[in-house]
Amino acid sequence: MLEVNGLSVDYGSNRVVRNLDLKLNESEILMLVGPTGCGKTTVLQALAGLIPVTEGKIAQGGWISTPEKSVPPEKRNVGMVFQDFALFPHLTVEQNVQFRLKDNTLADHWLELLGLSDFRQAKPSRLSGGQKQRVALARTLAHEPSYVLLDEPLSNLDAALKDTLRWDIRDALKKAGVPAIWVTHDQDEALSVGDRVGILNKGVLEQLDTPEQCFEKPASKFVARFLGEASFLQGRIAGSNVETAIGSAPVYTANNAQELVELLVRPDDVIVSHSPEHANATVLRSRFEGGSRLLFAALDSGETVSARVSHELKVMPDQRVHLTLQSSHPLSALSQ
Template identity: 45%
Template sequence: MSSGSANLQSADVDLSVPETETTVLELDGIEKSYNDTNVIGDLSLSVRDGELLTLLGPSGCGKTTTLRLIAGLERPDGGIVRIDGEAVSGPTFVAPEDRDVGVVFQEFALFPHLSARENIAFGIQEWDDEEREARVDELLELVGLKTHGEKHPEELSGGQQQRVALARSLAPEPSVLLLDEPFSNLDVDLRVEMREEVRSILKKAGVTAISVTHDQEEAMSISDRVAVMSEGGLEQVGTPEDVFQQPKSRFVAGFLGHASFVSGRVTEGCVETGVGCVPLDRVNGLSEEYIGSQIDLMVRPDDVRAEPAEPAEANGEVVHRRYLGPTVLYRVEIDTGDVVGCMHNHADEVSLDEPVFASLDADHELAWFPRGERKMADGGQ
């Protein structure tokens, strides 16, 4: 786990499920190693009925291994996997085909010699003919391919193939649906469109789903909750808004978008920083009991404004400029030595090496951390 918490108290991951929610999937102390290398270490997580939860993290953090352990494609070295309250890995091991789990692979894995209708029906061959045909019809309509049932995969677009793969996985009415990097094989524009479509389909179907991705924007846009992973463990689990706005560790802060850390000293009524004095009630969980403490405030680029200024009035200098099309990302080194990111409209003109006056322009509570290494976290990119 990365060091540093969002306050000076415990930063334990909240894994609880409200009493009003039904737990469909439970991972209890899961462990997995390969060749003496620990990949998953004592991981516990509960997923709620009808929830879309995304495992998010950099390559090698263990998210795909976690998915494979849920599916039964790997055996854990320790811990228990439960589906609908029944243990499927642990003291006993239930084969993948008997777990009531559906999987959508990133390459879709459709059978090229079968039509869309036949692909969808593949996993329910034992059903009565009439029931099977009705289920396929229902799913073709659900995924918006009612008139494409007789087409083969090569006759379908990438987005249509993905919807067929999704429908095929939904056909047996699994308790849990697993999606492994489901949008990675699509071009950028289609990827954004399909995120919205897949979320809508899953919600209409009422299925409990776990997705895996390293794409922060994807995780934020489709998930009810996000589980951020690092080095085989969970850093934080929460709604997209919670993990983005109130990260529990510096790793989460940096991985979920661009983050900067501004050093400050807690005084009576505010936190004194190089970009202004921030009232205590604008800092999450901070109170006067911390007066005298040295802390770091986390700020995002949209929290900071940098205006050209005369050298005598400036408190910083632009040291980096990145043009992003609609916006421009600047890095400003302020007089305290901190480097902060700020995002401006593409039409704004702030030149490299230009003296500026940087100030906070946040309309929400800021997260904070114990004083640590001063660095810019570049969104995990």
């Protein structure tokens, strides 16, 4: 188990990571997300021992690293997978994976499991981006790390390849039984791959929970908006429901819930219909997404909301529509 307590990192007089606490369980994959400059990569570098920490401690197995007594990277048994692959260009695939190994059994195992057996003698220059990333992962896992750190491993790949490779990497980590922290800027990747998700904002971990909890019960507006399209409607608590300008919906009970709240509404919670005589909103813009369209509309109440509809429903800007709040599951409300 990797355990981090009160971790803070300074760059000069600027604190870029503040009081980070987390525990990484055996074979768990933790996705770390946040906007550019929020401290994601800094956290990985600190956990790898590549940069000094200002406060706190990092513990794994038989070692504890603190600002006063830092454990060097080579003593941590950490594996790292980078976005630029970091392969030796003059070595073959096999030689890259076997680098500094005394027993090649595990190298052969991961070359086979990751579909690289036919490329053993190839140099990295002959490989596609996805194949290079598989080689980097095979090399990491062949060295039996105590934990793995992945720094945006799919950011240099095309969208179609990302969707396949993210699952290949997840499956390999699970089969190896090794815990991992995976940094990404892709919200879909974080929600679909991770056992838990951590959302960083200006060096502070705003929420650490399962993907479902972070999406459905965000700890803040920042978390809600970072993990997908989010609208907030003024609402009034009425029993187990919240009443809004476009209807009512069940709500999660909050310990500090006030009578007046801001209700988190996702695009799939809103129904759009052509009903000029009952119109209550004006379409601002429409975004085609292939199988669906994402509409942004201004309510007559003065609020704005997004809604997802079938791609067959063609709605133009300035068109009047009727919006209805419809959810079979409870929504999250934040106190005003």
